Amino acid sequence: HMKSKNLILIVVIGAILLLGGCGCGGYNKMVGLDQNVKGKWGNVQSEYQRRSDLIPNLVNTVKGAANFEQETLTQVIEARANATKVNINADDLTPEKLAQFQQAQGEVSGALSRLLVTVERYPELKANQNFLNLQSQLEGTENRIKVSRNDFNTAVQDYNTVVKTFPNALYAGMFGFKEKGFFAAEPGADTAPEVNF
Incomplete structure (x- = not known):
């Protein structure tokens, strides 16, 4: 009878030590x-x-072109303003908040794409060195965004x-480790945006 109590005690202590060891290692990981x-x-x-910081210079350069479409510029400015309002703390990367952030940034991408397509009709802009420099910086930034999003998702x-x-999974929630959100793939996300002229 004493042997079975000792055996149970040894098994219980062994289980506690095993789970405790796994718990510490798992927690640290x-x-x-x-x-x-x-x-x-x-x-x-x-x-x-970086992209947000480029936009005012891009808008000012484009604004200088004769009769450039104001609606297109307004859309870029508004999309940028809306995107800057969506801030997510690194401690709160829930799927919902990340989707909100992605949607706001997607609106900036769409507005910039429309702006760059519209520029096609303005030869003086396509020859403007300041615009060409900004276009090149924007292209590089879009590529860096893609890389950083992929690294984040990994x-x-x-x-x-x-x-x-x-x-x-048994104790992750107790310590505040909750599942985090990803960037979802967007249509055409497998290729960098075309900003060539």
């Missing part, structure tokens, strides 16, 4: 992956900020996989 996601999110925000996938697998 989740912390590391969470920090990686936050770092990648910072890079994403930085690239979108980091989120690694994090979500660890948070949702056993035994981490």
Whole structure:
């Protein structure tokens, strides 16, 4: 009778030590992956900020062209203003908030695309060195945005996989490790936006 009590006690202590060890290792891994996601999110925000900073110069350069369509410029300015209102804290990267951010930035992308298509009708702009420099910077920024979004999605996938697998899933929620959102693929997302003339 004493042997069975000792055996049960040893099994219970063994289980506690095993789960405790897994818990500490799993917790530390989740912390590391969470920090990686936050770092990648910072890079994403930085690239979108770079694009946002280019827009006023682009708009001012285009505004200088004779009779340039005001509606197109207004759409770019409004989309940029709306996008700057959607800020997400790195601690709150929920799928819903990320979708909101992506939609706002998508409106900026659409407005910029319309602007660049409209420029086709203005030969003086296509020959303007300042405009050509801004166009080149914008193209590079769009490529950096794509890369930083891909890096972010990879980091989120690694994090979500660890948070949702056993035994981490048992205590991830208790420690505040919740599933994070991804950037969804957009139509044509497999190619960088065309901004060539």
